[in-house]
Amino acid sequence: MSTTEVLSLDADGLRLRGDDEVVLDTLFDGRRIWSFHLLRDSVASRGVRRVEWPTSMRRFLEGTAEVAVVEHLSGAELYRRPTTFNGSHAPIAFVDDEGRPLGVDKSGRMEHTFDTRSEDQVAPLLDSIQQVLGALAEAGVEAFPAYGTLLGAVREQHLIGHDSDADLGYVSRHDHPYDVVRESFALQRRLAEQGYAITRYSGGAFKVDVVEADGAVRGLDVFGGFLTGGRLYLMGEVGHPFREEWIFPLGSCTLEGRTLPAPAQPERMLEAMYGPGWKVPDPAYHFETPYPTVRRLNGWFRGTRTFRDEWERRFSRVREKPPKGAPSDLARYVVESEGVPAQVVDVGCGRGGDALWFAEQGASVTAYDFVPRASTAVQRRAQQAGLPLEVRRLNLLEWRSVLGEGARLAHQPGPRTLLARHVADETTRFGRESLWRFASMALREGGSLYVEGGAQAGEELVTAGAVIVSSDLAGTGRVVARWQS
Incomplete structure (x- = not known):
């Protein structure tokens, strides 16, 4: 009892x-x-x-x-x-706005958990698991279901009811993090060429978006890992003593009636992921990754995602609803200073309120954010109204993102106005340097960069940006800094 x-x-x-x-x-x-x-x-x-x-x-x-x-x-x-x-x-x-059932997943988010989905609804996800596994194999990587997906396959032969996403993993044949990162980006490009929408988590992991039969979008995570010093490091949560023969050659498992590849000894992999109690169902399980493992994975792969989890949590509850209220003081100041610009670039657009307002005033707007889905409601409204508003991802902690998007804007004709509201004071020093670099590229044909932040950060940011701004923007653009009290 x-x-x-x-x-x-x-x-x-x-x-x-x-x-x-x-x-x-x-x-x-x-x-x-x-x-x-x-x-x-x-x-x-x-x-x-x-x-x-x-x-x-x-x-x-x-x-x-x-x-x-x-x-x-x-x-x-x-x-x-x-x-x-x-x-x-x-x-x-x-339920969500479309009436589809929701439940709380392992991360505390309201999601479409598998116990609310029918066989027909999850069939596209299972198809994509097989297709992505095949594409990874063609690219030379021996991938397999991982984490909750592997746990469900081995323990129940089904998707776990309280889970809300699917996971794949692979163990690289490389033994240095640098080569593992290069390989992960090559895999991402291969999948993107096949039409998959992809969001990168870190240097060793990314997510493939899969649309289910009723329109719900499910994430298919692809986690990279490697063996070094007798330990397996697998993105996400694993840093555990391991042997190569426990992985290769791959065996097989069964998930929802489909035969999929699996580590040679999947029980060893599940123990590394969940501990010796992995056989006992626990819908409230929380990963408690040892600090040394977190530190190593952060240093090797996660430097590009600093603060991402915080922003994801901040926007998780509001991203489906359009922002309310008037545009920011900075947006109004821009129009008071120079009228409505022909081209606006909103860096760190958040929920997209200013970006939408500028588009409604007649500006052509490109809005950037670390978490683009935060502006989902604004994107939908702009599309319905036929407004010239494009939302793109920009990660100021990743040169690949900064230089790629900066070059894209640099090749588009005409001056433009950049806004960076509470960006410089919410990122790292490297992020601020990236912001100045991005602005210098975007303003090659002239324009203005409007930066706004908290007063406590003002002196540092002006000093940090002065050298780069004076050399890179001289003769092409100007900087207007506003610091709030």
Whole structure:
């Protein structure tokens, strides 16, 4: 019999009593929405444990539903009753704007988890897994399902219900990070030539976007790794003692009735990924990567993604809704200073409010951001209205991105106006140097760079930018700096 007791449940979270670590599922009207660890995820006070709802769930908690709390492994039901949140009696529905069911995934985000999808809906993802594995094999890389996808194939022969994406991995035959990075970019180019939309995570990993049957977009992650010093380092989370014969020659596994390649000893790979308890289902599992592994993977591969996770989290809840309110003071200042420019480049556009406003005023706008999907709603609105607004990815921490996009703008005729609002003071020193370099290329035929930031960073940024600006923009463009108090 369970020793865990649910005392109460409201819009803020749950109050429980118990001393054993168990995984608990929360069900709304019979469907699992979120799972958590009792001890790990609670705050204890006077014998009562308080667990807060994930941030991603809170916007849905307005209405009425039958809520149940169930032990994941035993199935013991600890709580079930109709519950009203925030005084509303409308039915609660965890769905997206298109009415498709959502659940909280392992990262705490609301996603289309596999337990909400039909066989027909996930068929395009399974097709893409096979196609991408084939393309990687043709490129000379022996790839296989990894992480949750491999776990589901080995443990259940199915996609894991509480998972929301698919993972592939490969172990390079190279033994130096430099060569592993070069190989990863070559693989990305090969897949892009075949028409796949790709987003790069780091020097050793990227994501392939797959559109499911009902239009939902699913990420297919491709993680690179290599062997060195008797250890396997695989992008994501792995830095573990390993032997080459545990990987090669590849064997096979079965996923949703399809035969796919797998490491020679997949159990060894799963233990490296999840620890010795990998056979026990845990929908609330969190990776706890040892710091030495994080440090090595960061140094080798992740220098180009500093702050990305923070920006992804910041925009995760608002990217589907267009920004409200007037344009920024900087945007208005530009128009007051020089009228509506013919060409506007908004660097670090965020949700895209200024970019949309300039396009509505008649400017041709190119908007850049580290996380382009933050402006999804603005992109959709601009497309529907036929406005001249293009959103592109720019990573100021990656020379490949800075020089490539800078050259693209440099070859387009005419002067332009660049805005960089709260970019220079939100990036690293290398990012600021990249911003000046990007501006110098974009303004080859004249124009202005408007930079705005916090007052505490103003003196440093003006000093840091002065040398590059004076040499690279002399005679071609001008810089207007505004620092807020």
